[in-house]
Amino acid sequence: MANLYYEPLYRFAFSLTRQENDACDLTQQTFLVWATKGHQLKDKSKAKSWLFTTLHREFLMRHRRIIRFPQIELDDARCEIPDVPPATANRLDSGAVLDALARIDPAFRAPVSLFYLEDCRYAEIAAILDVPLGTVKSRISRGISQLQNLLRKNELRSLRRETSG
Amino acid sequence: MDRDQAKKLLIAYRAGLDDSTEPGIAEALALAKFDPAFADWLRLQTNFHSDVRRCLRAVQAPPGLRRSIRKHPVVVVRPIWRRAEWISVAAGIVLLLSGIVYSRLQRSEANTLEAFRARMIGFALREYRMDIRTSDLAEVRRFLAKRAAPNDFGLTAGLESIPVMGGGRLSWRGNPVAMVCFALPENETAFLFVVHRDAFSEGTLPGDLPEISSIKRMTTAEWSRGRDVFLLAARVVREEFRSLTSP
Structure with a gap:
C-alpha cells in the first residue's frame, strides 16, 4: 500500500502545505491511520479514496481549518475567466504553479490539486472531500480561474522585469 | 449558448476523462466547431491543464519518505479488552471461578x-x-x-x-x-x-x-x-x- 500510494499522497500533501516536512508528516500520519483503521474498510478497491480522504482530514485538523465554506453551485459562481490562459508551451514551471496554487482560496486548493494530480473524476473528488458534486465542480472551476489569473499576473510581472532589465 | 457560457462550462473540462455527453458540455464543445476563436481558447485551455498537471506531478517525494514509512513498524495499540491474550486470560479466570463455585456447591450438598x-x-x-x-x-x-x-x-x-x-x-x-x-x-x-x-x-x-x-x-x-x-x-x-x- 505504501509503495503504491506514498508518492501521490505526498504530492497532494505538498500541494496543500507547500512545506516538505509538513507533507512528509501528513503522508506518514495517513499511513499510520491506515495501519490502525484500514482493516475497517470492507471494500479494498476504495483504499485510494480512503487514503486521500484521511490525508485531507488530517490536513484540516492540523491547520484548524474546519471552516464551513459556503457551498456554491456552479451556476452561481461568478468566476472571472481570463480571455487567454497563461503561458503555455511548457513555459510554466513547478515552483510558479505551486506558489500560485498556495495563493488560491483554501477551499479551492484541495479539489484543484486532485483535479490535476490524480485525474480524479468529479464524483471521486466529491467523495474524497465529502462535499456535494455541484460544489466540487464550482470550486474546481473557480479555483482554476483564480490559478490562471495569478499565473497571468506573474507572467506579466516577469515580462515587465525582462523588458526593464 | 454564447461563448462566455461555454467557457464557464469548459474551463475545467478534461477531454477523454470528463463526460462530453453531459448536458451543456456537448453543446459547448459543439460551439468550438463553428467558432475558431473559441476553439483556440479551448486548445490553450487544454494545454494549460497539461502544463499544470506536468508541473504538479514533477514534485518528487523526499528519498527517505518511503523508507521511513516502511521502517517504523506501526504498533497497533488495541484496548486491553480486545487483545487476544487478555481474552484468553479472562476466559481462563471465568472457567476457574466457575469450577470453584461448582465445586463449592457440590461440596456444600x-x-x-x-x-x-x-x-x-x-x-x-x-x-x-x-x-x-x-x-x-x-x-x-x-x-x-x-x-x-x-x-x-x-x-x-x-x-x-x-x-x-x-x-x-x-x-x-x-x-x-x-x-x-x-x-x-x-x-x-x-x-x-x-x-x-x-x-x-x-x-x-x-x-x-x-x-x-x-x-x-x-x-x-x-x-x-x-x-x-x-x-x-x-x-x-x-x-x-x-x-x-x-x-
Missing part, C-alpha cells in the same frame, strides 16, 4: 437422604419435564434401562393402581435417578424418584416401611427396598397420600 429429598422436591415443585410421556409403565422402564437408571424397582400396591403419565431420567451428584410420574385426581401429579442406595455415603437411609412427612407444600414418603431408595412426593393431603404408599 452432602450425600444424604435429606439433600436428595430437597433436590428432588425442588425439581417437582419447579417446572419439571418428562423425557417420555406414556401410560405404559413397561415403556418407561425400557427408557430408564437404556439410560442406565434404576428400572426394575417394585411399586407399592397403591401406585400400581393409578395411571402412569410418563417418566424421566435425572441425575443427582453423578448418580442416575429414575422418575416416574403418576396421575392423581384433580390434575395433580405424584412423583416417584428411585436411586440406588450406594448414592448415599452419609446419614441414615429409610427403612422398608414408608415414612411420611411434609416438605414445603408437598407430602413425601421415603422407603428402601433391596438396593433402591424411593422417594414419593405429591401435592395431596396425608390421608390421600397414605393410600399411595400402602404395600
Whole structure:
C-alpha cells in the first residue's frame, strides 16, 4: 500500500502545505491511520479514496481549518475567466504553479490539486472531500480561474522585469 | 449558448476523462466547431491543464519518505479488552471461578437422604419435564434401562393402581435417578424418584416401611427396598397420600 500510494499522497500533501516536512508528516500520519483503521474498510478497491480522504482530514485538523465554506453551485459562481490562459508551451514551471496554487482560496486548493494530480473524476473528488458534486465542480472551476489569473499576473510581472532589465 | 457560457462550462473540462455527453458540455464543445476563436481558447485551455498537471506531478517525494514509512513498524495499540491474550486470560479466570463455585456447591450438598429429598422436591415443585410421556409403565422402564437408571424397582400396591403419565431420567451428584410420574385426581401429579442406595455415603437411609412427612407444600414418603431408595412426593393431603404408599 505504501509503495503504491506514498508518492501521490505526498504530492497532494505538498500541494496543500507547500512545506516538505509538513507533507512528509501528513503522508506518514495517513499511513499510520491506515495501519490502525484500514482493516475497517470492507471494500479494498476504495483504499485510494480512503487514503486521500484521511490525508485531507488530517490536513484540516492540523491547520484548524474546519471552516464551513459556503457551498456554491456552479451556476452561481461568478468566476472571472481570463480571455487567454497563461503561458503555455511548457513555459510554466513547478515552483510558479505551486506558489500560485498556495495563493488560491483554501477551499479551492484541495479539489484543484486532485483535479490535476490524480485525474480524479468529479464524483471521486466529491467523495474524497465529502462535499456535494455541484460544489466540487464550482470550486474546481473557480479555483482554476483564480490559478490562471495569478499565473497571468506573474507572467506579466516577469515580462515587465525582462523588458526593464 | 454564447461563448462566455461555454467557457464557464469548459474551463475545467478534461477531454477523454470528463463526460462530453453531459448536458451543456456537448453543446459547448459543439460551439468550438463553428467558432475558431473559441476553439483556440479551448486548445490553450487544454494545454494549460497539461502544463499544470506536468508541473504538479514533477514534485518528487523526499528519498527517505518511503523508507521511513516502511521502517517504523506501526504498533497497533488495541484496548486491553480486545487483545487476544487478555481474552484468553479472562476466559481462563471465568472457567476457574466457575469450577470453584461448582465445586463449592457440590461440596456444600452432602450425600444424604435429606439433600436428595430437597433436590428432588425442588425439581417437582419447579417446572419439571418428562423425557417420555406414556401410560405404559413397561415403556418407561425400557427408557430408564437404556439410560442406565434404576428400572426394575417394585411399586407399592397403591401406585400400581393409578395411571402412569410418563417418566424421566435425572441425575443427582453423578448418580442416575429414575422418575416416574403418576396421575392423581384433580390434575395433580405424584412423583416417584428411585436411586440406588450406594448414592448415599452419609446419614441414615429409610427403612422398608414408608415414612411420611411434609416438605414445603408437598407430602413425601421415603422407603428402601433391596438396593433402591424411593422417594414419593405429591401435592395431596396425608390421608390421600397414605393410600399411595400402602404395600
